[in-house]
Amino acid sequence: MARKIAVDPITRIEGHLRIEAQIEGGKITNAWSSSTMYRGI
Amino acid sequence: MQNPETRLPEGSVPEEILQQWEKRGVSRRSFLKFCSAMTATLALPVTMMGRVAQALEADSSPPLIWLEFQDCAGDSEAFLRANQPTAAEIILDYLSVDYHETIMAAAGHQAEAAKHQTIEKYKGKYLVVVEGSIPMADGGVYCTVGGDSALNIARQVCGNAAATIAVGSCATFGGIPAATPNPTGAVSVREAVPGATVINLPGCPVNVQNLTATIVHYLTFGRLPATDQLARPKFAYGKRIHDNCERRSHFDAGQYAETFGDPGHRQGWCLYKLGCKGPETFHNCPTVRYNEGSSWPIQAGHGCLGCSEPQFWDAMTPFYRRLPQVPGFGVESTADKIGLGLIAATGVAFAAHAVASSFRKGDKLEADQVVKED
Numbered sequence: 346m347a348r349k350i351a352v353d354p355i356t357r358i359e360g361h362l363r364i365e366a367q368i369e370g371g372k373i374t375n376a377w378s379s380s381t382m383y384r385g386i
Numbered sequence: 387m388q389n390p391e392t393r394l395p396e397g398s399v400p401e402e403i404l405q406q407w408e409k410r411g412v413s414r415r416s417f418l419k420f421c422s423a424m425t426a427t428l429a430l431p432v433t434m435m436g437r438v439a440q441a442l443e444a445d446s447s448p449p450l451i452w453l454e455f456q457d458c459a460g461d462s463e464a465f466l467r468a469n470q471p472t473a474a475e476i477i478l479d480y481l482s483v484d485y486h487e488t489i490m491a492a493a494g495h496q497a498e499a500a501k502h503q504t505i506e507k508y509k510g511k512y513l514v515v516v517e518g519s520i521p522m523a524d525g526g527v528y529c530t531v532g533g534d535s536a537l538n539i540a541r542q543v544c545g546n547a548a549a550t551i552a553v554g555s556c557a558t559f560g561g562i563p564a565a566t567p568n569p570t571g572a573v574s575v576r577e578a579v580p581g582a583t584v585i586n587l588p589g590c591p592v593n594v595q596n597l598t599a600t601i602v603h604y605l606t607f608g609r610l611p612a613t614d615q616l617a618r619p620k621f622a623y624g625k626r627i628h629d630n631c632e633r634r635s636h637f638d639a640g641q642y643a644e645t646f647g648d649p650g651h652r653q654g655w656c657l658y659k660l661g662c663k664g665p666e667t668f669h670n671c672p673t674v675r676y677n678e679g680s681s682w683p684i685q686a687g688h689g690c691l692g693c694s695e696p697q698f699w700d701a702m703t704p705f706y707r708r709l710p711q712v713p714g715f716g717v718e719s720t721a722d723k724i725g726l727g728l729i730a731a732t733g734v735a736f737a738a739h740a741v742a743s744s745f746r747k748g749d750k751l752e753a754d755q756v757v758k759e760d
Contacts, residue, residue: 352494354531356487359459361531382529383521384456385569386562 347374353381397433403443410479420476427599427674428611429621441606442480448605449504449512451543452486455529455536456563456572457518460591461554462488477598480605481513487531498532505546513604514547515597516540519556519563520578523571537578544582549610550575551585553597555698558586558618565699576617585610586617588669590693595674596622616696618668627664627690630672633657651687661706662689669694 346369353363361382367375399421404414417439425435454462466489483489484504485497492500504512518536521528526535544550552575555561563572576584587596600619603611611619628634636642636656643651643660651660658665667690675682684690692702 351533353533354487354493354497356490356493356497359488361454361487361529363530381531382456383570384563384572385528385567 397431397435399436399439403439406443407476412476412479417476423595424599424602427595427621427670428603434606438602438606441602442476447480447482448548449482449484449508450515451484451501451504451512451547452515453517453539453543454487455516455518455520455540455557456570457554457556459488459517461517461557461597462486464591464594465597477601481601484512495532501543505543509546511548512546513601514544514550516544516550516552516557516575517554519560519572519574521563521570521572522578523569528570540575540579544575544579544584547582549583549585549604550579551587551597551600552576553587553589553592555588555590555693558588559696559698561590562699564697583610584617585613585619587622588618588694588696588698590698593622593669593671593674593676596670614668622670622674623668623694625668625670627667627669627671627684630670631664631684632672633684646687654687657684657687657689659708660689661704661708663692663695663702663705664690667692667695 348368349365350368351363351365355362355364361380363379363381365377365379366373399418404417407417408414421435421439421442422432425432425438430438452462485501487497490497490500518529520526520536520540522537526537529536531539552558556563556572557575560568560572560574560577563570564574574586575582576586585600587593587600589596596619599621600611603609603619611621613619614623616623628637631637633654633656636654637658641650641653641655643655643657645651646660651657656662662684664684671682671690672684675685689705691705692698695701
């Protein structure tokens with residue numbers, strides 16, 4: 346059974362970041378990163 | 387023998403406070419330097435130095451939440467790298483910084499939990515520093531933290547705080563994200579959360595000595611320093627760059643650098659014709675300077691960009707052309723009534739200087755020689 350976790354905010358970096366990971370049997374099988382801030386420049 | 391306590395001259399710092407800071411690794415010299423720098427920045431009499439030192443000793447250290455929205459972390463960097471008498475160490479040691487994404491160990495829901503805990507436990511007592519503008523367009527999707535929009539976070543965190551210190555030009559006036567065409571609908575903290583108690587410390591980045599002095603003022607007197615109509619503290623933004631500029635005598639004498647690297651520029655003449663915005667910018671850069679007071683842009687030979695004024699990107703560009711015909715003055719008319727009169731006078735002075743200098747040099751009008759930027 347796949348489980349999904351999200352870590353938001355990722356700290357100790359410059360900027361805003363969100364990481365989502367899909368876990369199956371103790372292994373990460375898929376992951377997504379999103380930059381959650383846009384300034385329009 | 388007299389009790390040494392009663393013999394302390396006014397403004398001196400009690401020995402036991404110095405010893406306590408020494409135990410924490412801050413030498414008495416550093417601590418005294420810090421207290422005197424803060425007292426001077428706040429334009430307080432020297433006799434207040436002891437009170438400043440005692441305020442930093444009290445046990446009622448308020449927690450601090452540092453929020454970052456549409457930012458570049460430049461203000462965080464400025465704060466953390468402050469080497470002016472170990473300001474960061476003293477303040478970080480004293481304040482309890484419960485949330486700061488760039489430096490905190492926790493991440494994800496643990497970080498968010500720390501924030502919510504502070505809000506609940508210290509409701510109405512904690513301090514907030516906000517860095518970066520807040521996007522209002524499209525439901526606030528352009529900046530989210532922990533799944534919530536910057537606007538919602540600002541409302542919750544700033545709305546329940548004792549005071550909010552907006553640092554940098556983006557949090558105070560919208561800054562670069564709010565420049566035309568402002569696709570994300572970026573606004574300042576004051577616009578996003580009108581009900582909150584906000585003090586504005588614009589600048590790109592904020593001058594950390596002014597931030598520290600504002601915090602020290604709050605700790606010493608229990609309230610924020612006096613501000614102008616734009617919510618900027620008067621101790622730091624009460625005077626124009628031009629008023630205290632070290633090149634001012636060259637302006638008055640009509641001695642201008644015409645291009646970068648020309649003889650006038652090498653001799654440290656006035657940078658007004660190279661686009662200096664000092665005459666319409668309110669900031670204490672000339673006296674406080676940056677990097678442990680070592681230098682600041684005009685000292686380094688570059689005109690002021692006016693980074694700490696409202697709508698700075700739109701109003702102050704092009705940077706290398708002489709003050710544009712007055713849109714800047716319009717912006718400034720909201721700054722201070724006193725400033726308004728001065729500006730009118732300065733406008734006349736500019737015109738007089740321009741005419742005088744074009745006659746003297748028998749040359750093309752300097753406006754034709756300024757660097758054009760595209």
